[in-house]
Amino acid sequence: MAAMNQQITLAARPVGYPKESDFRLVESPLPTPGPGEILVRALYLSVDPYMRGRMSSGKSYAPPVELGGVMVGGVVGQVAESRHPQFAGGEIVQGDFGWQQYAVSDGQGVRKVDPKLAPISTALGILGMPGLTAYFGLLEIGKPQPGETVVVSGAAGTVGALVGQIAKIMGCHVVGIAGTDEKVRYVVEDLGFDNAFNYHSTANYYRKLIELCPNGIDVYFDNVGGAVTDAVVRLINVRARLVICGQISQYNLERPEMGPRWLWALIVKQAKAEGFLVFQFADQFEQGLRQMAQWLQEGKLKYRENVVRGIEHAPRAFLGMLKGENIGKQLVKVADL
Amino acid sequence: MAAMNQQITLAARPVGYPKESDFRLVESPLPTPGPGEILVRALYLSVDPYMRGRMSSGKSYAPPVELGGVMVGGVVGQVAESRHPQFAGGEIVQGDFGWQQYAVSDGQGVRKVDPKLAPISTALGILGMPGLTAYFGLLEIGKPQPGETVVVSGAAGTVGALVGQIAKIMGCHVVGIAGTDEKVRYVVEDLGFDNAFNYHSTANYYRKLIELCPNGIDVYFDNVGGAVTDAVVRLINVRARLVICGQISQYNLERPEMGPRWLWALIVKQAKAEGFLVFQFADQFEQGLRQMAQWLQEGKLKYRENVVRGIEHAPRAFLGMLKGENIGKQLVKVADL
Numbered sequence: 001m002a003a004m005n006q007q008i009t010l011a012a013r014p015v016g017y018p019k020e021s022d023f024r025l026v027e028s029p030l031p032t033p034g035p036g037e038i039l040v041r042a043l044y045l046s047v048d049p050y051m052r053g054r055m056s057s058g059k060s061y062a063p064p065v066e067l068g069g070v071m072v073g074g075v076v077g078q079v080a081e082s083r084h085p086q087f088a089g090g091e092i093v094q095g096d097f098g099w100q101q102y103a104v105s106d107g108q109g110v111r112k113v114d115p116k117l118a119p120i121s122t123a124l125g126i127l128g129m130p131g132l133t134a135y136f137g138l139l140e141i142g143k144p145q146p147g148e149t150v151v152v153s154g155a156a157g158t159v160g161a162l163v164g165q166i167a168k169i170m171g172c173h174v175v176g177i178a179g180t181d182e183k184v185r186y187v188v189e190d191l192g193f194d195n196a197f198n199y200h201s202t203a204n205y206y207r208k209l210i211e212l213c214p215n216g217i218d219v220y221f222d223n224v225g226g227a228v229t230d231a232v233v234r235l236i237n238v239r240a241r242l243v244i245c246g247q248i249s250q251y252n253l254e255r256p257e258m259g260p261r262w263l264w265a266l267i268v269k270q271a272k273a274e275g276f277l278v279f280q281f282a283d284q285f286e287q288g289l290r291q292m293a294q295w296l297q298e299g300k301l302k303y304r305e306n307v308v309r310g311i312e313h314a315p316r317a318f319l320g321m322l323k324g325e326n327i328g329k330q331l332v333k334v335a336d337l
Numbered sequence: 338m339a340a341m342n343q344q345i346t347l348a349a350r351p352v353g354y355p356k357e358s359d360f361r362l363v364e365s366p367l368p369t370p371g372p373g374e375i376l377v378r379a380l381y382l383s384v385d386p387y388m389r390g391r392m393s394s395g396k397s398y399a400p401p402v403e404l405g406g407v408m409v410g411g412v413v414g415q416v417a418e419s420r421h422p423q424f425a426g427g428e429i430v431q432g433d434f435g436w437q438q439y440a441v442s443d444g445q446g447v448r449k450v451d452p453k454l455a456p457i458s459t460a461l462g463i464l465g466m467p468g469l470t471a472y473f474g475l476l477e478i479g480k481p482q483p484g485e486t487v488v489v490s491g492a493a494g495t496v497g498a499l500v501g502q503i504a505k506i507m508g509c510h511v512v513g514i515a516g517t518d519e520k521v522r523y524v525v526e527d528l529g530f531d532n533a534f535n536y537h538s539t540a541n542y543y544r545k546l547i548e549l550c551p552n553g554i555d556v557y558f559d560n561v562g563g564a565v566t567d568a569v570v571r572l573i574n575v576r577a578r579l580v581i582c583g584q585i586s587q588y589n590l591e592r593p594e595m596g597p598r599w600l601w602a603l604i605v606k607q608a609k610a611e612g613f614l615v616f617q618f619a620d621q622f623e624q625g626l627r628q629m630a631q632w633l634q635e636g637k638l639k640y641r642e643n644v645v646r647g648i649e650h651a652p653r654a655f656l657g658m659l660k661g662e663n664i665g666k667q668l669v670k671v672a673d674l
Contacts (some may be wrong), residue, residue, distance in 0.1 A: 013522045060607045094348045225600055260593035263562055266612030268398045273610045275603030
């Protein structure tokens with residue numbers, strides 16, 4: 001085993017779209033766990049849209065990554081050495097260990113992953129933060145009722161794909177919005193959405209939505225923002241719920257984009273737009289994961305993964321994810337079990 | 338008694354700001370109540386911002402006034418003749434009788450006004466629709482907690498003035514935004530707001546709000562929209578509630594105004610923006626009116642009225658109200674009791 005720890009650090013704050021040179025691969029000595037700590041060997045690293053926000057210095061819900069600091073990120077790994085009473089060597093764990101091969105942790109926020117329940121990589125996707133985001137955002141804020149119409153932007157993304165499937169389980173009419181024809185086919189043919197369209201090849205989102213949502217829109221799960229959201233707002237029903245989960249169309253802009261003001265529509269429709277962070281449901285995570293695992297075992301939820309091998313490729317995997325290049329949860333395989 | 342009924346009808350759909358020529362004063366024969374109906378003689382007519390929406394043909398929460406039709410509006414009047422078992426001649430009632438001297442009604446949506454409780458004109462203001470709008474919008478959607486900061490736009494308007502006073506009763510720090518120095522003085526000196534500013538003479542709303550809201554903003558009650566709202570959004574606290582009641586800055590625009598997109602702020606702050614119409618709280622109106630009447634009697638709520646005499650002046654009163662020319666609830670006195 002090499003005595004060095006490969007890490008990806010933030011080399012520069014991106015201007016607009018991040019690029020590979022904003023990251024740096026460095027090697028540092030292997031860390032040593034102290035009393036009450038564990039050493040974790042990373043197996044899978046997750047790259048997610050929220051990381052774009054952490055690369056900028058602006059105020060947000062969490063502090064930014066420091067220049068020269070290790071990029072933040074969720075990891076599934078194995079306990080390589082434990083000096084913590086609640087963890088044993090060899091156990092599989094999930095935590096925010098960052099973009100590196102090894103990390104030391106005091107166990108705070110680390111959860112054990114049961115390898116018998118599902119492939120361990122799912123702890124970063126369907127049975128992890130993205131899964132919980134879809135589950136609680138849709139059910140606790142969107143509150144979809146049977147027969148209602150649910151529209152999801154970023155429909156083929158990890159969160160969006162699950163939102164649509166959960167909405168189908170709830171008995172809703174589900175329409176997805178995605179960025180390629182392949183993604184549109186994926187959510188309809190593989191995931192069971194009722195319909196979907198490619199916003200890159202659709203000139204008039206509003207007219208397309210009228211066609212696909214003949215009964216209007218009751219719940220909108222927004223991962224994207226921008227003009228897609230503007231079009232949705234024009235078709236919301238009375239007491240509609242707009243669940244604001246992400247705004248990926250806006251993350252790489254240096255200035256706020258301008259758009260038509262539409263708060264009036266919220267009044268006319270007695271509707272709400274509510275933003276959330278998955279952490280606000282932390283005290284219900286266990287219940288959410290249990291339900292998601294059950295649906296997964298029953299074959300009611302499907303997922304795809306797109307795995308890149310080698311931590312040195314994490315920046316490229318992240319940039320590809322931001323651009324929506326691939327279908328499925330983007331993972332970096334850091335090491336074999 | 339003249340056998341004719343003076344009415345104000347909609348002569349033209351306004352383009353941008355309405356003007357007096359969009360209205361017409363007409364005379365029609367005095368209507369006669371049939372079985373189960375009452376004839377109401379108008380005493381006070383209310384002019385309110387929502388009427389601007391009804392003058393346009395666009396889809397909204399209620400159908401537009403037809404061209405040539407009598408303008409909609411709330412009225413306090415006296416039962417001149419009753420063929421309805423639940424109403425007696427001479428009783429004071431409040432209903433949506435429109436801009437006219439006499440109206441026939443089947444009693445649907447008509448409520449009796451107790452002249453001993455408060456001056457009957459208050460049934461169109463503090464103890465009527467505007468009062469209920471302030472009460473339920475603030476308490477049911479804004480849910481202000483003691484010590485929180487509440488910001489109100491359109492602070493000197495009928496609704497805004499009550500929102501700020503109710504928020505003070507709830508133990509909040511209350512900051513108003515209004516359009517003249519006189520209005521700013523009114524809400525602070527007469528109504529007891531903690532602070533207020535004149536957005537016409539303030540160059541940077543954001544910096545002014547930082548100064549007046551050192552602990553951020555927990556509840557925003559929006560009557561105005563536009564750039565004022567954009568500045569508020571930059572200062573909201575975690576779990577803030579934006580109560581979207583009106584957007585008077587947008588009503589006279591032929592196209593939606595463009596503004597910076599800010600849904601991202603809702604995510605970061607786990608905050609919501611919720612629009613409402615007072616009618617959605619109809620089953621709680623009685624309780625709301627009881628509470629407002631009690632606060633009024635205890636001297637905890639103050640109000641002002643601005644009364645114009647003669648139904649022929651209703652258009653001018655309406656236009657002045659839209660432009661914020663006067664302080665206080667704008668009423669048209671149609672006849673003496």
